[in-house]
Amino acid sequence: MAVYGLTRVSTLDQAEGTSLDEQERKIEAIATVAGLSVDHIFTDAGISGSVPLSERPAGGELVALLQSGDTVVCSKIDRLFRSAADALTTVKEWQESGIDLIVVAFGADPVTASGTSKLMMGILSMVAEFERDLIRERMDEGRAAKKAKGGHIGGTAPFGFRKLGEGRGAMLEPVEAEQRAIDRMVSLKAKGSSLRGIAETVKNEFGFVVSHVAVKNALSRRGEQNKC
Structure with a gap:
């Protein structure tokens, strides 16, 4: 005992x-x-x-x-x-x-x-x-607020952005060439193209090798930004 x-x-x-x-x-x-x-x-x-x-x-x-x-x-x-x-x-x-x-x-x-x-x-x-x-x-609300202000909440920078700074002060800065590629993604999606098809077009037209998952995330992020 x-x-x-x-x-x-x-x-x-x-x-x-x-x-x-x-x-x-x-x-x-x-x-x-x-x-x-x-x-x-x-x-x-x-x-x-x-x-x-x-x-x-x-x-x-x-x-x-x-x-x-x-x-x-x-x-x-x-x-x-x-x-x-x-x-x-x-x-x-x-x-x-x-x-x-x-x-x-x-x-x-x-x-x-x-x-x-x-x-x-x-x-x-x-x-x-x-x-x-x-x-x-x-904590979730804090992360969402930081993300809405352009802050980076961890991990690698998503396609279309580069990370500036480290830790809690890290921010995301748009990359012009990649943002143009995302514009094209939005246009292709509106015309009914598949995610894999969009990824292939972006590779051929812009030279960026992106997965269909990256395309999906980029479109989702652009949609969230347009709602703000």
């Missing part, structure tokens, strides 16, 4: 701060209240909560060690799980295997020990998932 703690932060900056230390102190404290002694605390630093527990470096070690009679302690439910469904499924599996989970935010009793604990875990798991969805939505 072993007692394991687990801490996690999503960025290396947080790992260098006090967040991990605070999580460890809370884990040790709640274990003492529960009359337990923590045998080892596993730490995943700079690991996103979207990564399944078993696929994280330290989380994978923890999962591999767990046996019937063991107890896992964490400070908050989102330190362990990536979604409400993931939390509820895993906790059920652990319960059936004789493994307890104590979450500092829920008190010193295992989350399956009472109806109240189970209810709180379900509610807070969904809250954690909702918060991650909001963060993801904000």
